[in-house]
Amino acid sequence: MTILAARTMRGVVFDGAGPVLATVPLPELGEPRSALVRVRATGICGTDRAILLGEFPAVPGVVLGHESVGEVVATGEGTGRVRPGDRVVINPTYYCGECPECRTERARYCPHKDGRELGIDCPGTMAEFVTVDQRFLHPLPAGMSYRRAVLIEPLACVLANLEVAAPGWDDTVLVAGGGPIGMLAALVLAARGHRPWLAERDPVRVRLAAEVLPEVRVVHTATLDTERPDVVVDTTGVLLAEAVRVVAPGGTVVVMGEREAATATLGARSIATRGIRVAGAGPYPPRLFEVAVRLAETLPLERLITHEVPLSRMVEAFALLGIGGEGYRAGKVLLTPDGTA
Numbered sequence: 001m002t003i004l005a006a007r008t009m010r011g012v013v014f015d016g017a018g019p020v021l022a023t024v025p026l027p028e029l030g031e032p033r034s035a036l037v038r039v040r041a042t043g044i045c046g047t048d049r050a051i052l053l054g055e056f057p058a059v060p061g062v063v064l065g066h067e068s069v070g071e072v073v074a075t076g077e078g079t080g081r082v083r084p085g086d087r088v089v090i091n092p093t094y095y096c097g098e099c100p101e102c103r104t105e106r107a108r109y110c111p112h113k114d115g116r117e118l119g120i121d122c123p124g125t126m127a128e129f130v131t132v133d134q135r136f137l138h139p140l141p142a143g144m145s146y147r148r149a150v151l152i153e154p155l156a157c158v159l160a161n162l163e164v165a166a167p168g169w170d171d172t173v174l175v176a177g178g179g180p181i182g183m184l185a186a187l188v189l190a191a192r193g194h195r196p197w198l199a200e201r202d203p204v205r206v207r208l209a210a211e212v213l214p215e216v217r218v219v220h221t222a223t224l225d226t227e228r229p230d231v232v233v234d235t236t237g238v239l240l241a242e243a244v245r246v247v248a249p250g251g252t253v254v255v256m257g258e259r260e261a262a263t264a265t266l267g268a269r270s271i272a273t274r275g276i277r278v279a280g281a282g283p284y285p286p287r288l289f290e291v292a293v294r295l296a297e298t299l300p301l302e303r304l305i306t307h308e309v310p311l312s313r314m315v316e317a318f319a320l321l322g323i324g325g326e327g328y329r330a331g332k333v334l335l336t337p338d339g340t341a
């Protein structure tokens with residue numbers, strides 16, 4: 001069924017080497033439970049960056065993008081979960097809902113994701129429209145801006161990692177990396193009464209952190225000596241050895257990161273005798289996406305957005321994040337079909 005007169009749209013396609021603005025087919029409703037969404041904004045995330053740097057696998061020719069919000073334009077037969085006109089945020093972490101893993105708390109490890117991962121192996125959201133199974137669309141709370149809601153997906157990711165980190169109320173938590181994920185972790189921790197530490201060297205991100213969260217303490221891990229964090233959340237994926245070195249005895253290190261080539265050399269004895277727990281969170285479970293939608297009502301997530309760039313100027317957006325440009329010069333960068341979310 002074709003809902004719109006146009007048959008094509010603009011989208012950012014991964015051509016196997018980099019991002020290309022291309023004319024691509026308008027997505028069809030296809031399966032009965034699906035919905036056609038007019039994209040309002042997509043956040044560029046570490047996974048997109050890793051794909052474009054050749055450090056995370058994606059199917060060449062795919063439309064990129066998975067952190068996204070928009071308006072439902074049409075729905076197939078089926079669930080009635082959303083209606084045309086609904087403002088929604090997309091949960092891009094597919095699960096089939098029927099296999100043995102999906103019938104337990106382990107839906108996030110569903111083995112049937114092939115061909116279903118938005119912006120990786122099926123058409124993503126850096127485009128004017130996207131088709132998504134209605135199960136993965138969450139209506140926005142009344143009055144929530146798209147600018148705030150577009151950060152719900154990375155917030156869900158942060159919640160999964162903080163759940164594994166499980167800091168006590170008075171534990172000191174060091175967040176390694178002051179990108180959007182690190183800053184979201186710091187925001188959540190601050191809202192829980194923590195005074196998070198942040199390890200970040202990039203001056204743009206240090207300045208942004210001080211503006212958004214004045215109570216954050218920027219530290220250099222090399223100089224931590226007698227003061228040690230009880231928990232380290234490494235949002236960079238490349239600081240695992242450093243995190244294990246600086247964490248307090250009995251402490252926990254949670255490692256995030258999407259880069260295939262990132263490895264670390266760890267001293268087994270140092271982990272064993274100091275009682276260090278090293279953990280990863282895996283993808284967030286569906287229930288934490290719901291929590292992220294609720295938490296977003298009280299967290300000023302939009303303050304992490306430094307740039308909104310129209311699709312037509314997508315090269316600039318990626319350059320801000322060091323893809324085809326130099327270093328990071330931004331916090332969260334949004335791509336929008338017409339320039340504003």
Ligand SMILES: [Zn+2]
Pocket residue numbers: 045046047048066067154
């Ligand atoms: Zn992402």
Ligand SMILES: [Zn+2]
Pocket residue numbers: 095096097098099100101102107110111112
């Ligand atoms: Zn499944």
